[in-house]
Amino acid sequence: MAGRENFQQQLQAIKDQLLGMGTRVSEVLNETHVAFREADLIKMESIIQDDHFINELEHQLNDSVTLLITKQQPVATDLRKLIVTLKISSDLERVGDLAVDMAKAARRLDDSTLTEIKDKMLKMFHLAEQMIEESLKAYDDSDAMLAQRIASLDDHVDRMYGEIIKELFEMNSGEVGVNQITQLAFIGRYIERIADYATNITEWVIYELNGKHFDLN
Numbered sequence: 001m002a003g004r005e006n007f008q009q010q011l012q013a014i015k016d017q018l019l020g021m022g023t024r025v026s027e028v029l030n031e032t033h034v035a036f037r038e039a040d041l042i043k044m045e046s047i048i049q050d051d052h053f054i055n056e057l058e059h060q061l062n063d064s065v066t067l068l069i070t071k072q073q074p075v076a077t078d079l080r081k082l083i084v085t086l087k088i089s090s091d092l093e094r095v096g097d098l099a100v101d102m103a104k105a106a107r108r109l110d111d112s113t114l115t116e117i118k119d120k121m122l123k124m125f126h127l128a129e130q131m132i133e134e135s136l137k138a139y140d141d142s143d144a145m146l147a148q149r150i151a152s153l154d155d156h157v158d159r160m161y162g163e164i165i166k167e168l169f170e171m172n173s174g175e176v177g178v179n180q181i182t183q184l185a186f187i188g189r190y191i192e193r194i195a196d197y198a199t200n201i202t203e204w205v206i207y208e209l210n211g212k213h214f215d216l217n
Helices: 002-038 041-049 051-072 076-106 115-141 144-152 154-169 178-210
Strands: none
Touching: 002 041, 002 051, 002 076, 002 115, 041 051, 041 076, 051 076, 076 178, 115 144, 115 154, 115 178, 144 154, 144 178, 154 178
């Protein structure tokens, strides 16, 4: 009984480790949002340079999971929890990479580039951030209903992204500049992908709870 209790404590420690990684990713997304909104080149550079911290958190988590599997050889539900931890940590690491990609693209924008489009992107980005935060809450609370509601928001992000891309391609590139349009299109795509990864996380939450794969995207 004591061994089982110790194992459950180690499982909880790994879950807390993943939630800590999620908190860091959410912080980076917020920093990216602010840097993009304010055209803050210094903050963008900081986001790019600090990318390795999230990578290191994923490596540490992988090591913790691998060690626990090796020592305890968990089965069934417990093994599924550990697999989900690895999957979510991988998704979070990719979200961190997308924040870096956003910062790199945003560095190439002029301060006055397409303010109206930029405002629409910021609204889309806010929704994607919300999806990441709420998906982690669904994981923390083992809440399948919340997970499904979050996944439904992906349709809103996709629709916003489609409208933005349509506007960008209808613009006169001679007046705006092909490079500026291109960078904004890239940023829109990165935001859309962040929302996709939030949906991935909700799918893993549901898999952890019932052992079945559902495509919510």
